[in-house]
Amino acid sequence: MAIQQFKFFCLITSIVIYIIIITTLRAPGINKSVPKPWGPPRICPVHFSEQTITPLNNTKHLLVSAYMDQRVNGLDIRIIGIFRRDSIQPLHCFFCCVDHLSRTRIPATILQHSDNFGFPFVTTDVMCQIPQNCKATHVTLLPQSEKVISPEQIWLPIRNQKTNGKEKRKLQFNFTVCISNLFGDYNNVLQFAQTLEMYRLLGVDRVVIYNTSCSPDLSRLLQSYSQEGFVEMVPWPIDQHLNPSRGWLHSKHGGDLHYFGQLTTLNECIYRSMDRSRYVLLNDIDEIIMPYQHNGLMPLMNMLKQQHPNVGCF
Numbered sequence: 001m002a003i004q005q006f007k008f009f010c011l012i013t014s015i016v017i018y019i020i021i022i023t024t025l026r027a028p029g030i031n032k033s034v035p036k037p038w039g040p041p042r043i044c045p046v047h048f049s050e051q052t053i054t055p056l057n058n059t060k061h062l063l064v065s066a067y068m069d070q071r072v073n074g075l076d077i078r079i080i081g082i083f084r085r086d087s088i089q090p091l092h093c094f095f096c097c098v099d100h101l102s103r104t105r106i107p108a109t110i111l112q113h114s115d116n117f118g119f120p121f122v123t124t125d126v127m128c129q130i131p132q133n134c135k136a137t138h139v140t141l142l143p144q145s146e147k148v149i150s151p152e153q154i155w156l157p158i159r160n161q162k163t164n165g166k167e168k169r170k171l172q173f174n175f176t177v178c179i180s181n182l183f184g185d186y187n188n189v190l191q192f193a194q195t196l197e198m199y200r201l202l203g204v205d206r207v208v209i210y211n212t213s214c215s216p217d218l219s220r221l222l223q224s225y226s227q228e229g230f231v232e233m234v235p236w237p238i239d240q241h242l243n244p245s246r247g248w249l250h251s252k253h254g255g256d257l258h259y260f261g262q263l264t265t266l267n268e269c270i271y272r273s274m275d276r277s278r279y280v281l282l283n284d285i286d287e288i289i290m291p292y293q294h295n296g297l298m299p300l301m302n303m304l305k306q307q308h309p310n311v312g313c314f
Contacts, residue, residue: 044096048138049154052235056141057153060084062241064264066139066156067271075109075127077139077158080268082261083124085116090144093128095136096155104131108141113263118250121242121257123264160275173205175297176277178269179285181236181260184246187215195285196225203296208272210236210265236265
């Protein structure tokens with residue numbers, strides 16, 4: 001019994017000594033919970049747009065996509081957007097680089113397209129120059145009046161990035177067809193099937209379609225073409241942001257934007273296809289360009305290229 005009491009006394013004594021030591025070594029305010037380590041800081045903000053239409057914070061404008069475009073000296077990035085014509089304001093470009101967030105404010109060049117047909121919103125290109133020592137991955141725009149980038153700012157990924165190698169990247173397609181917007185629960189399934197199969201016979205490799213709404217039957221048809229890689233469906237929920245017009249003239253048809261943003265989607269399709277397709281054909285679904293002296297579009301273009309070697313648009 002005495003041995004057990006001695007062991008119990010030693011245990012209690014050890015616990016008391018341990019508590020005294022811990023209490024002595026604890027820093028002031030230790031009763032507060034210790035925050036978990038944050039780990040390495042993020043290089044860039046986390047709000048990257050995964051949508052095809054992104055509202056620009058604190059403006060009436062919409063952003064669609066950003067592409068590398070270095071054909072104009074001193075400009076590197078083309079941001080395709082839809083801007084309200086009476087609310088154009090100076091903007092600055094900010095870039096997220098591979099290894100840092102650039103704090104350099106780059107004045108943006110805003111280029112409204114001339115074809116607005118009287119509508120308050122118009123297709124607009126915003127051109128930016130990448131700052132030095134920045135391998136840009138994402139870009140955002142900020143009104144000149146705003147001095148600080150909000151944590152909620154949305155960033156667009158930069159597409160058509162150039163590779164470090166000097167060799168030219170092999171084009172994925174010879175011919176891409178861009179189809180203007182589907183809207184109003186479009187339901188002419190037979191017309192779509194006939195047109196797509198005709199383009200396949202003519203040598204088209206990819207058909208890009210911007211879809212606001214179509215019928216369930218047409219959706220199933222296009223889904224089957226998408227699964228085999230012939231059709232690329234791009235969501236185009238413009239009706240969630242604006243009141244798009246079903247016509248081409250504002251004075252006659254009303255609305256915010258010409259024909260559900262047709263000019264915006266066709267321009268976007270050109271840049272989407274720029275680094276992957278040799279030729280891009282802009283068409284409505286009820287139009288087919290049919291060569292009558294050649295058995296396909298590529299033989300036709302080969303002849304035209306030989307006859308007009310310095311022409312890039314036919």
